[in-house]
Amino acid sequence: MSTSSSHTHDSHVAHHFRDANHQFESAKQGIWLFMVTEILMFGGLFVGYAIFHALYPKMFAEGASHLNWKLGFVNTLVLIFSSYTMAMSIHHLQKNEKSQAVTKLWLTVGCGVIFMCIKAFEYTGKFQHGFLPGRLLDVVHTGAESANLGMYYGFYYCMTGLHGLHVLIGMGLIVWLALRAQKGEFGEDYFTPVEGVGIFWHIVDLIWIFLFPLLYLVG
């Protein structure tokens, strides 16, 4: 077999792998499998959303009408841009352009910060006006017409909250990557963690791509 024996065991390769590439491919498959579980977990929420959206279209429309789609729109653009910078950082690493890669990683973190700030701003607004999930929803204050509007906000907080948690975890991971990249630990020979976190970050983006129209626009 054409096993490349040029770099059999460098420091990053664990003893049970044949070589760096073997390890990279394995790690990547692991990440993909993990992404499947993410898809199915968020998917469960989407299935619930779809079913109740079909059962209570008016209530969902009412819920969505209280959300500010402009904030969601800006956040969509921010996340897409961050996905782009994340992809580019790997691109730079593959070409061994280490400092550019570091810049792109920090840019990604920056986008994450912006996203979370907008989210926080949005949440505070909702809290103040009494748009809380389930039985906490302030019916009088919000002037809710549908009796179970709390369900919409249940979905809203569950989906965006879980997504936000993923953004935060992703940001933490990218900061860790950026610090390691600054020390020059990644390059064309070894960038497995960046690739893995990258895929994770894109899935976070991908989920938001569905969340934005479903929660803010269609409702």
Added chain:
Amino acid sequence: MSASTHTASHTSGEVNYINEFKGLKSWFTSLDHKRIGLLYMISVLFFFLVGGLFALLIRLELFKPGAQYLTPDQYNQVMTYHGAIMVFMVIVPGIPAILGNFFLPLQIGAKDVAFPRLNLTSWYVFMLGAIIAICTLFLGKIDTGWTFYTPYSIKTGTAATMMVVAAFVMGMSSILTGLNFIVTVHKLRAPGMTMFRIPLFIWAIYSTAVLQILATPVLGITLLLLAMERTFGVGIFDPNLGGDPVLFQHFFWFYSHPAVYIMILPAMGVVSELIAAFSRKTIFGYTAIAFSSIGIAAVSFFVWGHHMFVSGQSEVAGIVFSFLTMLVGVPTAIKMFNWLSTLYRGNISFESPMLFALGFLFLFAIGGVTGIMLATIATDVHFHDTYFVVAHFHYVMVGGTLMALMGGLYYWFPKMFGKMYNETLARLTFVLIFIGFNVTFFPQFILGAMGMPRRYFDYIPAYQSLNSISTIGSWLIGCGFLLSLYVIVTALRSGEKASDNPWGAKTLEWQTSSPPPHTNFHVEPVVTAGPYEYK
């Protein structure tokens, strides 16, 4: 498996995975899949003991009608803990995490699983979940049954939220294990170990891992929504707020039906190994058994509605699910007949692992045919949620999985620890467990046919005699397991030294020393033939 590994004899005092590093810390930080397998073994067997005690309590209370030792609320808690502990902490992690962890890399000729650090993490995550679950015992208890059906689980004042979080955390551990195993099977097979040369145990573990990956996340989100429901009353599963409690059952069984195959598939894998090894005969229909594992895994996702035939699910859905459930019967039947054919013209010996394997066939045959009775929609209407169901799934889960786990432990014990146990006592454990099991659970089929509902603290006098027999049987099972604990402990302390391949089996793990060295093989094996070449 005629592998060209070195077969030099190993003298005692050789360095192996057990004695290479010393001290507790070396165990709790070990990345070695074998040591992690043992960590799982100790914890799972401990939880099994706890879950078993709860089971004995249940049977004790049901010895006679009326209140005996427990109040109804206590009984409901005991019943819930028995279910939750046995499902989430014993049977689901059982064979994959103990035997799978230990033997998956060995059987495919790898030095470790793909992600050793993740492997250790998954044990810690599992323990975290288990500890949270155990904590509920002291912080409010739980009485929902392991199924957490809404709206009861929303309304009950017990620590359901905490238990749900525990199940969520243990689910995460299950996902990580599954992920690890899939990549290991895909990427770390030894040279020459093609997918159709891996042992059938690996096919079973592999199919299980696929289920763990695909089904468990939905359980996660379901439990999360349930926790939300309890905390905020979002109304997704609460009928008072426009939600649908039956939808919860759909979500729950989307995981929990595949989960019963997470529990049984690895057992089937173990049995394939045992039957081939003790018949000294190549397995009949390797490909059919391998594909039936994958087939069962795939079809198991399409049948969950058979838990809901009378739940208020529509007639159409009920019929579709009944039809699809029948289809699962086919690969299961294939497996049974293939094992039987493997015995044909074999060279069969009856050491304790083989006894457990044959016991498995016996119990699984009964578990299987009663499964068809439950899949048939008209008869299920009568049997649903009665003791018939209880008996059926104990025949499959306990009679199947626990028999296979015990058989597997006895089979691989010499490899894991390099020591032999007392064979006579081991056979006695089989006799006790097998007889005790049938005495406990066969009467429950009849009780179910008579109409005794499950999760009953008390029952009408007509059911008494069978219940008493069942309770007596449970003591026999208890003695059997206590005896096996004794067999294992004495073997660990003063067992005779085992040879590298006491059974003369052909799979790769028997080609290395007992116990294996830290890196599993002294020389990387090169595989040139299938796993059961007894020519």
Added chain:
Amino acid sequence: MFWMQYAFASKFMPTAATDQASQVNNLYSFLLISSFIACVILIGGMIYFAYKYKRQSLTAKSAYITHNTFLEFLWSFIPLVIFLVVFGWGWHIYHQMRQFPKDALEVHVTGKQWAWEATYKSGVRTANLVKVPIDTDVKIILASNDVIHSFYVPSFRIKQDAVPGRYTAVWFNANKLGDFHIFCTEYCGTQHSGMIGKLQVVSREEYDKWLEEEAKFSTLPIAQKGEKLFQIKACSGCHSVADASVKVGPSLFKKFGAKEELTSGDSTGVDENYLRESILNPNAKIVKGFASGVMPSFQGQLSEDELSAIIEYIKSAK
């Protein structure tokens, strides 16, 4: 010979008191027999092979048989055919269970923690008792007050969950007189196993007479009406009245006018207002030694008249 197996199957099952139940029995008998044959083949084959091919010497050669396509086809195909036949048969019977006859006698049955409450069209209400005439189509419309319950009559081989928030239904046509058990088969909390009702099949005349007598209930003296309600609302499941024994909640025997120690440390006199509060808002004051949150609120479930009747009945428990 079929009847013998039939007897074998039905021996363990409660009397089949409807046509459908007999049909289910037939299917079950078929399943039992074919299962028995399957087990004989599998287990018998296993024991036979184990005996016949017992190891004589370690070196003895075993046969080298990897597979046999024809056999494998057979034992996949034959079970499949059997399974499909069984499925079709099951479907046929189940379809009848779900086809509700027109003009059936409708009885509303509501599951609540922990009793079955039946309401007839004439307004007659009973607790843990469903009385129906023989040879009549009866449709039970199920609802639930709190959590999921499941209405199960073993003798009729019918079962249906009562799901809160919607109606579900079952129907039957009983062809045998007698009393049959109603069990709850969906776990519903503390008294799940005590939620046993009686399904009484009586002659048409007896049914009509009973219905008429029940209708007179509204003219009963107030304390007797309270006694009835005490049963219907399943108060009697948790509170004893005839003596001081404690069930789930405190006994009400000789309680009126007495003093109660509360968990809060205070004590209160038992008067009409205390009883009223304890029925409508049970968690407001908890008697010492009992847990909070056990008793459901009856707010909105009792009219003022009914409430007075129950209180009158408790007052009479001396």
Added chain:
Amino acid sequence: MAANNHSEHQSAGHGHHIIPAEIYKKVALALFVLTLLTVGFHYLFHSVMHGSVLAAPVAFLIAAVKASLVLMFFMGLKYDSVDNRIIFALGFFFLFVLIFFSALDIWTRVAVTSTL
């Protein structure tokens, strides 16, 4: 899965496939445009037509297109091994199974109504 576990090496080799920066730029641009399109359609359906049954399907369709762009290029699935593509597709397939059967039940229930 590969019948021969060494074959992964041949396809991947040492040099990972480097996706040109130009493609990333184009994909990002396309995603921006599609996001605008989503909002545009929302305006059309909501403010001009005052609600339409098409609103949800169209929004979902655009989101699906965007998601596949992210999957194929940013996540590099287009250039990845067959294994990984199958793995990821399985996730969506079983999600579909979940919604299909849940919906099948809910929309084929025959309503029973109270007659009191």
